[in-house]
Amino acid sequence: MKKILGIIILSLLCNIAIAKDKYTGYGELLLTDNDIRYFMDYLNSPAGQSPMAFYAIAENGGAIWLASWYCPEGSCQEHNKAMATKRCVRNAEKYYKDKKRLECFLFAQRRVIKWDNDINTGHWKKSAIKSRLSISEVKTRLAELGFYKN
Numbered sequence: 001m002k003k004i005l006g007i008i009i010l011s012l013l014c015n016i017a018i019a020k021d022k023y024t025g026y027g028e029l030l031l032t033d034n035d036i037r038y039f040m041d042y043l044n045s046p047a048g049q050s051p052m053a054f055y056a057i058a059e060n061g062g063a064i065w066l067a068s069w070y071c072p073e074g075s076c077q078e079h080n081k082a083m084a085t086k087r088c089v090r091n092a093e094k095y096y097k098d099k100k101r102l103e104c105f106l107f108a109q110r111r112v113i114k115w116d117n118d119i120n121t122g123h124w125k126k127s128a129i130k131s132r133l134s135i136s137e138v139k140t141r142l143a144e145l146g147f148y149k150n
């Protein structure tokens with residue numbers, strides 16, 4: 001009986017981990033200078049707010065649409081990734097009326113880059129970008145993580 005209960009709990013935990021990961025971006029993604037400026041604006045959030053999530057729609061190895069969300073400073077909670085990706089796609093479809101099957105994925109959560117490109121680990125110590133960095137330092141950091149090339 002204990003074995004069956006253990007197997008059920010383990011399978012539920014595995015399903016939760018898989019469902020949780022489906023919103024995180026993967027594959028090659030190279031950001032342009034304009035994309036990095038938009039990311040810098042996200043990192044240097046408006047007064048009284050903190051960065052919550054930064055999403056990207058990738059096509060042919062580059063970003064074609066970027067979206068960001070903020071939360072009130074000091075009370076940042078987990079956001080609804082399903083709703084955020086739907087809103088990201090809906091806004092992109094208004095701009096790209098001829099494109100079909102756009103998919104939006106999480107690039108960064110708070111100040112940690114989560115996009116999986118086989119170089120980036122997504123670990124908070126190795127993939128975090130501080131808001132006080134200059135744009136050249138951010139470009140260097142993104143190049144180290146495989147998201148920018150000169």
